[in-house]
Structure formats: structure tokens, C-alpha cells
Amino acid sequence: MQSPWIEKHRPKFLEDVVGNTDIVSRLKVIARHGNVSNLILAGPPGTGKTTTIHCLARHLLGKSMSQAVLELNASDERGIDVVRSKIKSFAQRKVTLPPGTHKLVILDEADAMTPPAQQALRRIMELYSTTTRFALACNMSSKIIEPIQSRCAILRFSKLSPPDVGERVRKVLITEGISFDDEAIDVLADISDGDMRVALNAAQAASVVHSHLTQRNVLEVSDIPHPRAVMTMVEHCQKSELDEALFVLKDLWKQGFCAEDIVKSVFRVVSNHSTLEEVVMLHFLKIVGQTHCRIIRGHDNFVQLAGMIAAMAIKDMEFVPEG
Ligand SMILES: Nc1ncnc2c1ncn2[C@@H]1O[C@H](COP(=O)(O)OP(=O)(O)OP(=O)(O)O)[C@@H](O)[C@H]1O
Ligand SMILES: [Mg+2]
Incomplete structure (x- = not known):
């Protein structure tokens, strides 16, 4: 069986990480000088947070990685006991490293750690600051307790372009x-x-x-709606051809796409539609945003989509259904 490309082609060095160029350049400088602070890498999924930490560890520690890095992710138990036992004993362990380098604890998906475990971690970060650095990756930095945030440099990743x-x-x-x-x-x-x-x-x-x-x-x-079909639907709305737009919508619905799939596709098509007048685009995006809001609140049904299409097809731009 083929190994997953996401693992096989995971960048090994910072040079291969694309996007978030400011963060990557900052880490390259850290990699050269070895002066790493505790880090929090926060941002949306699949943007390279875990990959980047591994690259940094490789640059900093090279062959010593196996002894000098402890990695814990969400599949490991990371309650307070683990923080007290595993992380503490790793931090206490003596490892001979080149001058200016530190052992590194990688806590992936750190936002899943319980608050008491985070409190215990905060103490350990302080006690062993001369020998050990911590790198936490998470989707939302707000789920990391304040005292840890203030001990770390926060690197905020954005979605890749x-x-x-x-x-x-x-x-x-x-x-x-x-x-x-x-x-x-x-x-x-x-x-x-x-x-x-x-x-x-x-x-x-x-x-x-x-x-x-x-x-x-x-x-x-x-398994996403065909952008061309969605584009046709948006163009019918633009020309106020409601029946034609609804015809396309019904077809997409019959193909089994859920309301969220469709609304997300409409968003992508509208925001990338180069020929839409700016004022029309903003009007459409407002309607799409409000529909998305209703859908994620639980109204995942055809009526919401039809309402969205109708609102987009109405010529009067003042008219936007209540959210
Ligand atoms: N910036 C990037 N440059 C190159 N490849 C990337 C980048 N971001 C992600 N990838 C690819 O996607 C895969 C997943 O990336 P990674 O595990 O680093 O994401 P993540 O930001 O940690 O996501 P999550 O928040 O879900 O943990 C990697 O194995 C890699 O192949
Ligand atoms: Mg990750």
C-alpha cells in the first residue's frame, strides 16, 4: 500500500515549508543562532505547525534529536500525571548538547491539554528553563492558559494562499x-x-x-460541488434569473451535497469572481455569510439555500434577510 503523501512529503527542512514567510524566516534565524525561546505555534489545520517544529528541532539538534526531543501529541495521555512524570523526568535528564542548545519538549495539539495539566506545565517550564525549551502547537492560542502564553513567543500561522x-x-x-x-x-x-x-x-x-x-x-x-455549476448559479443571480439559478441549486442538492458544502462553494466562487462589480460582490458575500451563519447554527436545509439564492437575485441591494 502507498504511504500517505502527507507523511511521505512532509518537509524535513524549513526551506521546504511554504507560506507564512515571516514566521519561517524568523525560525530560520533561530535555527542558525540556536537561541530558541519557548514557542506557541497557533493557527488553522494543515498549515505546517507540526512540520515546522520538527524542522526547527532537526536544524537545532541534528543527530541529538533522539535523546534531546520529547514529543507528546493528542493521542498520548497528557493529564497532570504525565506532565508531572514524563515531562518532568525528561527535563531533569542530563543530555550533553552543543553549547547554546537546549532539550526540546514538543507538545502537539496543546489546546487539548486540561487546565490543571497546563498549570503543572507552567511550573516545569520555569524550573527547567536553563536546560529545556517547550514548543506548543495548537489551533487556538486562547485555549492555552495566560501564564503559559506569557512565557512563550507566539507565532500565528495563517491559512496558506x-x-x-x-x-x-x-x-x-x-x-x-x-x-x-x-x-x-x-x-x-x-x-x-x-x-x-x-x-x-x-x-x-x-x-x-x-x-x-x-x-x-x-x-x-x-466530493465538492463543481465550481462551474456554482459559477453558473451565481451568474444567474447576478442577472436576476431566479428560476434558472434555482434549477442549478436543485441539481446540486439532488447530487447529495449538504448546505454547508454548497454555501462554501458559493463563497469561493463569489470571492474569486473577477468580473463581479465590487459592490455586487460585497452584497453577495454579506448574504452568503449570513446564510452560512444560519446553517452552522443547525438550519442545514434547502430552504436556507433557496433563500440565499433569492436574496442574491433580488435587484434591490438593500434587501438582506434577517440573520
Ligand atoms: N507550509 C507547508 N509547506 C509544505 N507542506 C505543508 C505545509 N503545511 C502542511 N504541509 C503538509 O501537510 C501535512 C500536514 O501538516 P502539519 O501536520 O504540519 O499541519 P498542522 O498545521 O500541524 O495541522 P494541525 O493543526 O491539524 O495539527 C504535512 O505533512 C505536510 O506534508
Ligand atoms: Mg499539527
């Missing part, structure tokens, strides 16, 4: 010997919504069945 995702996927496909159309890369970058894991998994899934990737076969495996 479509060109960054496209560039990396392109590289991986070339390494794997899979040919592709440029539109296939565009659609992978588009559906990823800034999450490299999504793009690579979709590319791998499509390549299992097809030796040449096209927009169509990527969409088949990634």
Missing part, C-alpha cells in the same frame, strides 16, 4: 511522476481552503485512479 498550496502540490506530483493539467492544480488549491493536508490527500486520492490529473477527476474524488 492558493499559489502556495498549488506550488507544493505541483512539486509533490512531479516527484510522484503524476502528470496534471494546470486546472487540476487550481482546483486542488481552491478546495484546500488553505489546508495543505486537504490538497495533498485529494491529489493522492485522484492519482490512485488516474495517472493524469484533470479538474474533473480531482472534483470526483474530493
